[in-house]
Structure formats: structure tokens, C-alpha cells
Amino acid sequence: MSEIVKKVASGDIRAVAKLIRDIDDKVPEVREVLKDLYPFTGKAYVVGITGAPGVGKSTLVDQMVTHLRGNGQTVGILAVDPTSPFSGGAILGDRVRMQRHSLDEGVFIRSMATRGYFGGLTQSTRSAIDVLDAMGKDYILVETVGVGQDEIDIVQSAHTTIIVLVPGMGDDIQALKAGILEVGDIFVVNKADREGADRTVNDLRLMIEMDEKRYKDGWKPPILTAQAVFDKGIQEILEEIENHKAFLASSVERQSALQHEKARHDLTEMIKDQIIQEVLADIVNSGEFEQALQSIAERKLDPYTACDTIVSKKIKSGTR
Amino acid sequence: MERNRQIKQGHRKIRVLVAKPGLDGHDRGARIIARAYRDAGFEVVYSGLHQTPEEIVQAAIQEDVDMVGLSSLAGAHMYLFPKVVELLREKGAEDIVVCGGGIFPEEDIPKLKEAGIKEIFIPGTPLSEVVKWVEEHVEPRD
Ligand code: B12
Ligand SMILES: Nc1nc2c(ncn2[C@@H]2O[C@H](COP(=O)(O)OP(=O)(O)OP(=O)(O)O)[C@@H](O)[C@H]2O)c(=O)[nH]1
Ligand SMILES: [Mg+2]
Numbered sequence: 001m002s003e004i005v006k007k008v009a010s011g012d013i014r015a016v017a018k019l020i021r022d023i024d025d026k027v028p029e030v031r032e033v034l035k036d037l038y039p040f041t042g043k044a045y046v047v048g049i050t051g052a053p054g055v056g057k058s059t060l061v062d063q064m065v066t067h068l069r070g071n072g073q074t075v076g077i078l079a080v081d082p083t084s085p086f087s088g089g090a091i092l093g094d095r096v097r098m099q100r101h102s103l104d105e106g107v108f109i110r111s112m113a114t115r116g117y118f119g120g121l122t123q124s125t126r127s128a129i130d131v132l133d134a135m136g137k138d139y140i141l142v143e144t145v146g147v148g149q150d151e152i153d154i155v156q157s158a159h160t161t162i163i164v165l166v167p168g169m170g171d172d173i174q175a176l177k178a179g180i181l182e183v184g185d186i187f188v189v190n191k192a193d194r195e196g197a198d199r200t201v202n203d204l205r206l207m208i209e210m211d212e213k214r215y216k217d218g219w220k221p222p223i224l225t226a227q228a229v230f231d232k233g234i235q236e237i238l239e240e241i242e243n244h245k246a247f248l249a250s251s252v253e254r255q256s257a258l259q260h261e262k263a264r265h266d267l268t269e270m271i272k273d274q275i276i277q278e279v280l281a282d283i284v285n286s287g288e289f290e291q292a293l294q295s296i297a298e299r300k301l302d303p304y305t306a307c308d309t310i311v312s313k314k315i316k317s318g319t320r
Numbered sequence: 321m322e323r324n325r326q327i328k329q330g331h332r333k334i335r336v337l338v339a340k341p342g343l344d345g346h347d348r349g350a351r352i353i354a355r356a357y358r359d360a361g362f363e364v365v366y367s368g369l370h371q372t373p374e375e376i377v378q379a380a381i382q383e384d385v386d387m388v389g390l391s392s393l394a395g396a397h398m399y400l401f402p403k404v405v406e407l408l409r410e411k412g413a414e415d416i417v418v419c420g421g422g423i424f425p426e427e428d429i430p431k432l433k434e435a436g437i438k439e440i441f442i443p444g445t446p447l448s449e450v451v452k453w454v455e456e457h458v459e460p461r462d
Contacts, residue, residue: 013381013382014381014411014412014413017381017382017383017384018384020384021335021384024333025332025333025460083363084358084359086359087358087359087360087361088333088361089357089358089359089360089361089362089363089364090358090363090364091354091355091358091364091366092363092364092365092366092383093366095365095366095367095368095379095383096366096367096368097368099367099368099371099375099379102374102375102378102379102382103374103375103378108382109379109382109383110382110383111363111365111383113363115333
């Protein structure tokens, strides 16, 4: 076992921080470290917190951390923000709301950018979850902005997914239904100090109750209200997390079905990611990609043929 | 061609922490700098206001940044800036570059540099220069 694995497993903060950086920067050697680290994972309880920009996710996470720490639990936080498609840079501002936990040794906070132009986000975030798990955190809270497929995807890595909304999202709830509503295990209507919280709760309840197959297997997503800035409703959220945790643990079949589903998802994504990395990186570096783009743009070549040519050549030549 | 570069294996991206130490509530400059860094392709963690040097250093380490940019317009820089450098050293993280910006009496600037602040930026410095300095002086670490 390498020095770095030992350090991470014993909770060394610098080692953890650097490993996550290497994961994010896709340093090839990281792969072997993650393999060795894997046996140390699987103990943490992962909670995903997602919702539209500005609904109060970070504030909620901050308060949840305080409560979890009060119960003696250690916490790892991954706060994911979008990468600017224009510059490739990002402003990672979630930490602002959580900085008061900075000096608490039972808390590790890491901001990540999506970076995912060719499918990078989910893989890096999943690996980062593994690292925080291996370092021994009891709970891992993953904040993502719930707008795109990537963010919903991240939720696959969570045991419990919390969807955060705010009052007055009436029509938006309809829009949400298509993606995000299905993945919520707990719904929180935050900023309940504002008008219309009851209405939003009722709208949500209606939608969830219409969707019978959602809770056929026994878990009916609770709908809670909260005022994160005033530390109201947080205890109830944590109680529902515990209820959901107990629900998941209550049936061996359900648990193994979930594990299987997670394995299927993770492996599929990992294969996709690796193929993208290897094939795409190769043809980008060789200039083949740019050439094909040019030909397609000039309509000298159709994208189907271009794709077939590239993929069959790469697959036949095998992975390097 | 940033997008293409991103998929190269092992492509390091510069990460910086922009932090506001002390009781100073002037955050416009810090926000403008954070945006300029983002537009240059860096990942920028923003600490928010009222940070102690200890909190800033802990954030820098957890976020594994290459540089910490301190912003101060309130006059406590002679204590706060060197303290950040000193704590980074204590934690074995002296490889993290520290720079600063804001409003300072002219005679303080050489003293800050002596204390380990690599560069100081005063009002009126073009953003392009602020960004260029990072590109020239901060290497993403291995
Ligand atoms: C706007 C302003 C305010 C706003 C702040 C709004 C906000 N959220 O930021 C308000 C009205 C709230 C305010 C309040 C006060 N202010 Co005031 N304020 C100013 C003012 C007029 C402009 C500052 C500004 O925003 N500039 C624009 C930004 C973009 O420039 P900048 O911050 O300097 O940043 C640039 C560079 O310095 C540098 N930079 C800055 N940070 C960083 C960081 C890095 C990493 C890098 C690379 C570069 C960098 O790059 C930036 C872009 O070029 C200045 C006077 C002045 N002309 O500077 C006084 C000034 C800063 N304020 C002053 C004072 C005294 C106060 C108050 C104490 C007043 C009072 N008695 O109530 C309060 C204190 C507030 C607090 N809690 O700290 C004094 C400070 C004197 C001192 N140094 O001792 C100044 C200098 C006015 C003066 N001449 O007396 N203020
Ligand atoms: N009135 C009210 N404001 C709140 C509440 N919770 C959070 N806020 C405020 O809402 C704003 C956004 O809060 P954040 O926690 O940053 O929201 P977020 O969802 O993490 O935002 P992004 O990460 O940018 O998507 C802040 O100004 C908070 O103070 C609440 O219960 N009531
Ligand atoms: Mg947030």
C-alpha cells in the first residue's frame, strides 16, 4: 500500500486535498491510488443536496453540519459549481456560507468545478466522494446545482437525495417533474419565512401523490419546510435522513438491489469516461478531431461516417 | 482551445483562493479580482468576508490552491498578511504563493514583500496585469 493511501486513510488533510486535486486534474497515476483506496470506502453515508441556484443549499448544508457535529458525527462536504463554458474557469462560492466550520477538524470542505466538457464531472465527484469516505467521514454532503443531467446524475451516488425548493415555484414544479422530482427522497421548501410556502408544499404533495409508483416500495418522500438562515427546520431534515437511512437498511433485498444499481451506474459511467478520455484525447492531440470537425462543418463529410471511422479505428487499435 | 486542453491527461488547472481577512467589509475589489481570475480560466474559491488568518489557511489547504490572494482596504494588513504567510509555513504549505491587493500606505509595501507576500496590487492596476502576474508566477503544483 502506498504512502498516500495510508495518509488518506488516516485522515491526513493535505494528502486528501492533494489527491482530490489529482483526481480533478486527471493525473494518470491517480488510478492506482484509487484502486488501493477502495477497500477503505463504503462506510460513509452520502447525502445529495440539489436545487435551483440560490435556493439556499449551501446555507442548509452549513446548518446541517452544525447539527451533525453536535451529534458527534464527522462530515465531508463537496460543493460543486459550474465551470464557465467560455473561459474554463469557475468561481466557487459555496464555501462562503460554510467557512465557520473551517477550523473544525471533524469537517472537511472541498469546492469543485464541473469541468465536465467531455463527461468529467460525475467521475471526479464520485472519486472525491470515495476519498472523503476513505478518510473516515461519517456523513458526506454533496451540493450540486440541480439544473442539468449531470447534476441529477450525481445524485446516483447519494444514499439520500434532498431536493431544495423555495416558495413561489408553482409553475417551476411542473417543469421540475420531468427530471428532478423523481430522484428526490426528501423535499425541502426553504425560505419558508417568505410567502407561499404552504402553497408550494401542497403543490408538491399533489405531484408526489399522483406519482404512485414512486412510493410503491414503501418510501413516500416527506415534504418539509425550512428557514436555513434562521436555523429552523434543520433537525427535522436530519430526522428524515435517519428515517430514510433506516428504510434503506430495513430490507436486505432492497439494499442489494440498490448496491447492484449503483455498481451498474458507476461502472457504465466509468467505462464511458475512460473511452472518452482515451479516444478523444488521442484524436484531439493528433489533430484528427479538428480535421473531422472541419470536414463536417464544410459538409464534405457526414458526422456518422466520421464517428464510425474514428471509433472503429480506435477500438481495433486497442487501448494504449 | 481551452476546451481541447482540458481533456489532455494530467492537465493542471490553476486554483486560487481569494480571501478577505479581518473586519474589513470592502468586498468589491475582491469580487472583481475573483471574476477576472475566472475569466482567465482559473478556479477561484472565494472565502467571504471577515476571515481570520487561521480560517484562510485551513481553506487554502483543504481546497489545495496554488495561490492565496488577500484583499484589504481597512488598514490591518501589516498584521493579517504576514500572519497568513507564517501559518502556511507552519503547516508545511509554504509552496502556496501569497499575493495581496487593496489600499496600503506606500511605505508598507516593501515590508509586506519582505514578510513573504510575493506581490502587492494597488487600485488602478489593470486587471490584465493582475492576471498575467499569476500566469507568470504561479505554477500549478505537482
Ligand atoms: C465603496 C467604498 C465603501 C463601501 C464598500 C462597498 C463594498 N461592499 O465593497 C462602503 C460604503 C460600505 C464603505 C464603508 C466603509 N469605508 Co469605504 N470606501 C469605499 C471606496 C469609496 C471605494 C472602494 C472600492 O470599492 N473600490 C473599487 C474596487 C474595485 O477597488 P479596490 O477594492 O481598491 O480593488 C482594486 C485594487 O485595490 C486591487 N485589489 C483589491 N483587492 C485585491 C485582492 C487581490 C488578490 C488582488 C490581486 C488585487 C486586489 O484590485 C482591485 C481592482 O483594481 C474607498 C475609497 C477608494 N477610493 O478606494 C473607501 C475606503 C476604502 N473606505 C474607507 C473607510 C474608512 C470606510 C468605513 C470605515 C467608513 C466609515 N467610517 O463608516 C466603512 C467601513 C466598512 C467596513 N465594514 O469595512 C477608507 C479606508 C481607509 C483606510 N485604509 O484606513 C477608504 C480608503 C476611503 C478613505 N479615503 O478614507 N466603503
Ligand atoms: N429569506 C431567507 N433567505 C435564505 C434562507 N436560506 C438561505 N437564504 C439566503 O439565500 C441566499 C442564497 O443562499 P445559498 O445558501 O448561497 O444558496 P445556494 O442554493 O447554495 O446558492 P448557489 O450555490 O449559488 O446555487 C443567501 O443570501 C442566503 O442568506 C431562508 O431560509 N430564508
Ligand atoms: Mg451554494
